Amino acid sequence: MEDQTTNIVVATRTALDQASALAVQYGFSLLGAIILLIGGWLLAGIISRSAYRVISRIRGIDETLASFFQNVLHYSLLILVFITVLGQFGVQTASIIAALGAAGLAIGLALQGTLQNIAAGIMLLILRPFRVGEYIETANVKGYIKEIGLFATEMKTADGxxxxxxxxxxxxxxxxxxxxxxxxxxxxxxxxxxxxxxxLARKTILDVLKADQRIKNTPAPKVYLDDLAVDQAVLNIEYWTVTTSWSDVRHDTVSKLKARLAESDVAIKLPTEPASQAD
Incomplete structure (x- = not known):
């Protein structure tokens, strides 16, 4: 009976000693993991914010692009901290990294079209072929730029x-x-x-063009004969003006030319080239 009691006491002490050793071992690991998580979280925030300030100061970098790089860096650092914490507990991080890589590949294949839009958005924000408020035209769309996002660009057509x-x-x-x-x-x-x-027609047209202060003197306006048909001669007109008033100047010039040529007894037919930009 005494032997059994002694064995129980010894086994209990052994179990307590082992539990105490494990508690100390994993307690330090847990404390280290908590410290690493808190420190890593704070450090990731500091590094990402510093990177945002540096990137946003680069000329030509949009705020949207700077925020995107900040978020990518921030979450990449957090993932690295999480993997390091798991390593504190003896977890094989190589398998975790491999699993994350496989998951990233699967997600990339599933979201291939979306990733193409993101890559294109980054290039558009870096190279800036257009900015907010500008009017652009492509083979598929045309309109005024309202906002350039990472996935899509918002536009407003000439019809509103x-x-x-x-x-x-x-x-x-x-x-x-x-x-x-x-x-x-x-x-x-x-x-x-x-x-x-x-x-006479050429002089009359040049007088109308030179009288409009919105039409530039350099390069000088041109009026020249480029086509001679059987029943009529066609005078071509070229002039330069400020882009923002291009449509208004065009409309006013057509009206003035029609009235002035009529006053000069110059019989005309006045076809004009259709505007390639919204009026």
Missing amino acids: LYLMAPNSTLWNTPIINYSREPDRRQQLSVALADNIDIN
Whole structure:
């Protein structure tokens, strides 16, 4: 009986000693893991915020792109901290990294189209082929830029309609930006009736162009004969004006030319080139 009691006491003490040793061992591991989590969380925030400040100061980097890089860096650091904490408890982190890589590959394949839009959005924000407020035209869409996001670009058509274009469709196609350059050329044509004094018509047109202060003197306006049909001569008109007033100047010039040529007894037909930008 005494032997059994002694054995029980010895077994109990052994179990307590082992439990105490395990508690001390894992207690330090748990304490280290908590400290590592808190420190890693704070350090990830400090590093990501510092990176955001540095990136946002780079010329041409949009705030949306800077925030995206900040979030990517922040969560990447948190994942690294989490894997390090698991290593504190003896977990094989190599298998976790492999599993994360496989999961990332699967997610990438499933979201291939979305990732293409994100990549295109990053390139659009870096290279800036267009900015908010500018009018652009591609093979598929045209309109004013309202907002450039990572997934899609919000636009407003000349008719006032809302348009959202995936970034991949804007990145993989030629883009015409009507607002980027400060000056823009205008082209018109005047069809003169038969037996009309071409020199008189040309002088009258040049007088109208030079009288408008919105039309630039350099490059100088041009009026030239480029086509001679059987029953009429066609005078081509070229002038440069500020991009922001391009449409207004075009409309006013057509009206003034029609009135002035009529006053000069110049019989005309006045076809004009259709505007490629919304009026």
